[in-house]
Amino acid sequence: MTAHTAAPHMAARDMEAPGVRIRDLTVVYKTPSGELPAVRGVDIALAPGTITGVVGESGSGKSTLALSLLNAVQPPGRIAAGSVEIDGLGDVLTLRGEDLRRARGRQVGYVFQAAQNSLNPLKTIGKQLLDLGRSHDVEDLRALVRDAKDLLARMGMDGARVLDSYQHELSGGMRQRVGIMLALVLNAKVVVLDEPTTALDMITQATILRIIREVHEERALTTLVITHDVGAVAEVADSLAVMYGGRVVEHGPVTEVLGDARHPYTQGLIRAIPRLTGDLSLARALPGRPPTLGTLPKQGCVFRERCERRMDVCETDEPMSVNRDGRTVACHATDRHLTLVKRKEFV
Amino acid sequence: MITGTGITKIFKQRGGVLGAREVPALRGVDFAIAKGGAASFIGESGSGKTTLGRIIAGLETHDAGEIVIDGVPMSPLSHRARQPYFRRVQLIHQDPYSALNPTRTIHQTLEAPLRLRAKQTGRPRSWVDGRAEELLAMVGIDPGYVLPRYPHQLSGGMRQRVVIARALTMDPEVLVADEAVSMIDVSLRLGILALLKDLRERLGVGVLFITHDIATARYVGDDGELYVLYRGQVVERGATEKIIADPVHPYTQSLLSAIPVLHGLERPGAERVVPREMQREGLPDGGCLFARRCPFSTERCESEMPVLGRDGGPGTETEQEHACFHPERRGVIPVGVGE
Amino acid sequence: MTVIVSPEGAMSPEAGPPGTTRATLRRNFWRGVWRVLRRKPSRMAGVVIVALFALMGVAGPLLYPAQLPRDDDALYAPPSLAHPFGTDFEGTDVLALVVTGARYVLLTGLATAVITVALGTLIGLVAGFHRGRWDTLLMRLTDMNLAIPGLPLLLVLSTVWKFESPLEMGLVLGVLGWGGIARAVRSQTLSLRERGFIEAARGLGLPTRHIIGRELLPSMAPYIAMNMLIAVTGAVYAQVGLFFLGVLPFESSNWGVMLNLAVFNGGALTTPAALPYLMAPLIAILLLTLGIVLIVDAMDEIFNPRLREE
Ligand SMILES: Nc1ncnc2c1ncn2[C@@H]1O[C@H](COP(=O)(O)OP(=O)(O)OP(=O)(O)O)[C@@H](O)[C@H]1O
Ligand SMILES: Nc1ncnc2c1ncn2[C@@H]1O[C@H](COP(=O)(O)OP(=O)(O)O)[C@@H](O)[C@H]1O
Ligand code: SF4
Ligand code: SF4
Ligand SMILES: [Mg+2]
Ligand SMILES: [Mg+2]
Numbered sequence: 001m002t003a004h005t006a007a008p009h010m011a012a013r014d015m016e017a018p019g020v021r022i023r024d025l026t027v028v029y030k031t032p033s034g035e036l037p038a039v040r041g042v043d044i045a046l047a048p049g050t051i052t053g054v055v056g057e058s059g060s061g062k063s064t065l066a067l068s069l070l071n072a073v074q075p076p077g078r079i080a081a082g083s084v085e086i087d088g089l090g091d092v093l094t095l096r097g098e099d100l101r102r103a104r105g106r107q108v109g110y111v112f113q114a115a116q117n118s119l120n121p122l123k124t125i126g127k128q129l130l131d132l133g134r135s136h137d138v139e140d141l142r143a144l145v146r147d148a149k150d151l152l153a154r155m156g157m158d159g160a161r162v163l164d165s166y167q168h169e170l171s172g173g174m175r176q177r178v179g180i181m182l183a184l185v186l187n188a189k190v191v192v193l194d195e196p197t198t199a200l201d202m203i204t205q206a207t208i209l210r211i212i213r214e215v216h217e218e219r220a221l222t223t224l225v226i227t228h229d230v231g232a233v234a235e236v237a238d239s240l241a242v243m244y245g246g247r248v249v250e251h252g253p254v255t256e257v258l259g260d261a262r263h264p265y266t267q268g269l270i271r272a273i274p275r276l277t278g279d280l281s282l283a284r285a286l287p288g289r290p291p292t293l294g295t296l297p298k299q300g301c302v303f304r305e306r307c308e309r310r311m312d313v314c315e316t317d318e319p320m321s322v323n324r325d326g327r328t329v330a331c332h333a334t335d336r337h338l339t340l341v342k343r344k345e346f347v
Numbered sequence: 348m349i350t351g352t353g354i355t356k357i358f359k360q361r362g363g364v365l366g367a368r369e370v371p372a373l374r375g376v377d378f379a380i381a382k383g384g385a386a387s388f389i390g391e392s393g394s395g396k397t398t399l400g401r402i403i404a405g406l407e408t409h410d411a412g413e414i415v416i417d418g419v420p421m422s423p424l425s426h427r428a429r430q431p432y433f434r435r436v437q438l439i440h441q442d443p444y445s446a447l448n449p450t451r452t453i454h455q456t457l458e459a460p461l462r463l464r465a466k467q468t469g470r471p472r473s474w475v476d477g478r479a480e481e482l483l484a485m486v487g488i489d490p491g492y493v494l495p496r497y498p499h500q501l502s503g504g505m506r507q508r509v510v511i512a513r514a515l516t517m518d519p520e521v522l523v524a525d526e527a528v529s530m531i532d533v534s535l536r537l538g539i540l541a542l543l544k545d546l547r548e549r550l551g552v553g554v555l556f557i558t559h560d561i562a563t564a565r566y567v568g569d570d571g572e573l574y575v576l577y578r579g580q581v582v583e584r585g586a587t588e589k590i591i592a593d594p595v596h597p598y599t600q601s602l603l604s605a606i607p608v609l610h611g612l613e614r615p616g617a618e619r620v621v622p623r624e625m626q627r628e629g630l631p632d633g634g635c636l637f638a639r640r641c642p643f644s645t646e647r648c649e650s651e652m653p654v655l656g657r658d659g660g661p662g663t664e665t666e667q668e669h670a671c672f673h674p675e676r677r678g679v680i681p682v683g684v685g686e
Numbered sequence: 687m688t689v690i691v692s693p694e695g696a697m698s699p700e701a702g703p704p705g706t707t708r709a710t711l712r713r714n715f716w717r718g719v720w721r722v723l724r725r726k727p728s729r730m731a732g733v734v735i736v737a738l739f740a741l742m743g744v745a746g747p748l749l750y751p752a753q754l755p756r757d758d759d760a761l762y763a764p765p766s767l768a769h770p771f772g773t774d775f776e777g778t779d780v781l782a783l784v785v786t787g788a789r790y791v792l793l794t795g796l797a798t799a800v801i802t803v804a805l806g807t808l809i810g811l812v813a814g815f816h817r818g819r820w821d822t823l824l825m826r827l828t829d830m831n832l833a834i835p836g837l838p839l840l841l842v843l844s845t846v847w848k849f850e851s852p853l854e855m856g857l858v859l860g861v862l863g864w865g866g867i868a869r870a871v872r873s874q875t876l877s878l879r880e881r882g883f884i885e886a887a888r889g890l891g892l893p894t895r896h897i898i899g900r901e902l903l904p905s906m907a908p909y910i911a912m913n914m915l916i917a918v919t920g921a922v923y924a925q926v927g928l929f930f931l932g933v934l935p936f937e938s939s940n941w942g943v944m945l946n947l948a949v950f951n952g953g954a955l956t957t958p959a960a961l962p963y964l965m966a967p968l969i970a971i972l973l974l975t976l977g978i979v980l981i982v983d984a985m986d987e988i989f990n991p992r993l994r995e996e
Pocket of ligand 1: 029030031038056057058059060061062063064065075076077113228292293
């Protein structure tokens with residue numbers, strides 16, 4: 001397999017994967033009722049060389065978070081506070097103009113939500129590849145095309161044929177792969193994939209997830225995968241962040257978060273997943289409905305309206321993210337639980 | 348009771364250099380849905396699930412085969428004479444966002460079919476409003492809240508419930524739910540699935556459940572039948588729980604292998620069937636439809652077409668029907684960590 | 687029958703009273719329209735302009751005597767307080783001419799718009815909804831309509847028909863001009879009929895009348911309204927153009943005739959004296975167009991409940 005990949009990548013591959021640290025990030029959208037936060041006070045670090053999954057329901061702020069990684073939030077949105085540090089690049093949020101444009105693509109590759117539909121229908125894939133190369137001042141366009149063909153072959157496709165095709169001549173799964181190719185072809189080391197498998201069927205999804213995992217390892221990337229499908233994340237990610245109402249409510253290694261969820265939302269979400277095995281009666285939908293920007297509570301815990309363990313303090317105080325043994329949870333109930341346990345140990 | 352035998356549909360696509368191209372979407376599908384029963388159809392995209400659902404709902408014609416509704420075969424009837432029969436089958440769309448008219452309130456949306464229903468059944472007009480509230484309560488939403496609102500003011504889950512309520516206005520015998528939860532927030536999906544199951548039990552409505560996510564089929568009809576569709580052919584068919592727990596057709600096994608494993612809660616199954624990728628469309632003439640992708644295909648598979656049956660090869664007979672020359676049990680589904 | 691009320695609806699934050707009667711809906715609609723118009727000052731300006739013209743059309747001729755006074759001492763008089771836009775070749779006040787001429791122009795525009803839109807929408811809807819044979823027939827008709835050379839035909843017609851009533855004029859312009867709208871409405875219908883809610887209505891067995899009138903038409907309302915407004919401006923241009931070219935009979939208080947006289951008799955393009963006489967109807971036409979364009983901008987929001995309520 002590696003024999004396919006051409007020389008230019010070798011140097012890149014030897015480089016360390018960069019780490020990414022998002023600190024206290026807040027992104028607001030301007031609405032008729034004022035500026036409302038779609039992402040609020042998010043603190044997460046993507047460890048170098050790992051795949052981090054972000055799950056959350058529609059409107060929880062996943063795409064907004066992903067766009068902030070490239071400092072690409074469009075008006076009426078605005079990054080109101082925080083920083084995004086990428087090793088070797090610095091704080092992305094302070095980059096402007098030409099520097100920012102170069103960083104996108106060269107350092108941070110992005111596969112858009114519904115990448116299946118974000119290709120230009122009027123140009124062949126090859127033409128779009130050349131446009132991308134030119135806009136990034138790639139000198140050796142031949143090498144670029146060669147790299148692209150290698151990447152496509154790596155993902156199980158006939159590179160030459162795909163480059164000659166128009167978007168509508170490719171299936172959903174093929175387009176998704178083209179999206180991944182375009183994100184990687186400039187040797188980006190940080191890759192963000194927004195809903196890479198939504199609207200694909202199971203077999204295609206499994207193929208794409210496998211490709212993401214393999215390419216990630218071969219090229220020593222730091223990858224962020226965003227999805228509403230817990231299963232997809234579980235399959236591919238090392239660590240898992242759960243978003244709700246613009247907050248990261250829980251974050252930790254994927255097996256631990258799934259196997260022993262601490263936040264009531266994560267617990268409810270896991271219980272609500274239709275499963276192939278196990279007792280049907282144990283599964284249950286979460287009551288209530290996900291919040292939208294307008295219905296987010298102004299104070300207290302964002303999840304409290306749907307939470308079974310809500311307490312008085314949840315109405316007034318927003319729970320802080322508490323980090324313990326490599327896992328972060330933002331919930332008053334687990335907070336208390338842990339301190340109680342601790343006290344017992346002292347006795 | 349609705350049955351179908353040998354349902355065949357061939358789409359003729361125009362365009363292309365070579366002129367018309369024929370796309371077989373369904374190749375002789377047999378099915379049956381009893382009162383209050385459940386039949387789930389699974390398969391990857393393009394396998395013909397939607398086409399079948401639309402044919403059963405009378406929204407699409409078929410090229411061969413017979414649909415029998417309540418003992419009455421449809422093909423001898425005129426288009427007009429069929430309508431009352433097909434009205435007993437209501438389709439629930441995949442997309443609750445386009446299934447409701449954005450310019451009409453929920454009250455208006457339910458009122459029109461209910462008026463029609465009142466006329467058909469000789470009920471007074473005053474029955475309409477009460478019935479609208481009753482139906483909304485039945486699908487689990489607060490009529491007072493929903494009735495005056497426009498679709499955009501409701502969440503995806505609520506919209507889908509309204510769509511189901513609208514389908515119930517015609518007192519249908521069968522609901523065809525085409526990927527009915529795929530566009531709904533994950534935390535709310537089980538609610539819709541539970542509702543469909545509940546309607547089966549309470550109203551005796553049969554549900555034809557179309558999905559590419561096999562796990563959801565269990566929550567609507569674990570006691571029903573499961574049909575695995577591949578390129579318009581049923582390749583495995585039997586009791587839902589049986590097929591999920593113990594599939595024998597390599598295609599079913601591929602589908603089940605593709606379902607993500609919730610690491611931490613479950614372990615992957617012992618085996619995994621990954622179909623080969625097809626670079627180009629095209630089929631072997633006369634062979635098994637799956638042969639080009641099947642990891643277990645033999646020479647026989649290339650030249651002979653397997654038919655649905657219980658013959659499990661030398662000496663064995665499987666509980667479910669399958670269309671494969673070499674059915675074999677494989678432990679492809681994930682195992683719970685606790686087990 | 688057991689009733690399950692899930693928390694989904696019960697937890698609804700802003701549960702309102704079930705105001706579902708027609709009257710409430712209509713009231714809410716007009717409130718929404720008002721809200722949409724107030725959202726941008728430009729829209730209000732548009733409404734004010736169009737309202738002024740409407741007023742002019744209704745009340746204008748009543749403000750002045752049937753025979754406008756002439757003043758032989760003040761031919762092509764420059765603008766003054768008494769004559770804000772000066773006077774014409776007979777010494778008649780130009781403003782008075784514009785105001786009294788508005789009715790004919792506006793009525794023609796309105797009649798044309800109503801006829802084009804009604805015909806175009808009906809034909810487009812039927813063709814798009816029924817497809818098949820109906821579609822082929824109606825679209826052939828539309829092609830023919832589009833192929834009619836409007837201006838030459840009007841020139842010929844004007845030799846036998848004097849177009850004294852604005853409605854006659856509107857009828858002719860409307861019958862000539864529905865093709866474009868029919869085309870556009872048909873293609874909208876074709877794409878809408880694949881939408882889930884139309885298919886659901888068919889699946890429920892709702893009558894075609896209901897589907898076309900209650901489901902399809904409201905969804906296209908912004909589109910139709912926009913076309914209607916634009917048709918008004920189109921019709922105004924068309925008839926003013928005709929009168930300007932002098933094909934149609936002489937009538938001094940007509941914007942097109944005014945333009946014609948200003949240019950060809952008054953020499954407005956060479957001498958400044960007749961310039962106000964030329965400018966007045968031009969400004970009126972531009973202002974009317976501007977008003978309509980400013981309102982068109984609100985149509986999407988008015989007919990889309992989501993945008994209206996926000
Ligand atoms: N341009 C915008 N203007 C106003 N609000 C916006 C805009 N874009 C997003 N939002 C709001 O910000 C919140 C987060 O949006 P975002 O797209 O990040 O969600 P998401 O988690 O990616 O959802 P999905 O799963 O549907 O893609 C939502 O409430 C959304 O309505
Ligand atoms: N209106 C149509 N015209 C032409 N081909 C169609 C049409 N609808 C479906 N098909 C084809 O029929 C096959 C089955 O499609 P469909 O029933 O939508 O599958 P599924 O619902 O399982 O994804 C596909 O190959 C699809 O391209
Ligand atoms: S903080 Fe309170 S309301 Fe929020 S999740 Fe924890 S217990 Fe529930
Ligand atoms: S018949 Fe052969 S090719 Fe077809 S599924 Fe069975 S083993 Fe595979
Ligand atoms: Mg998103
Ligand atoms: Mg489908």
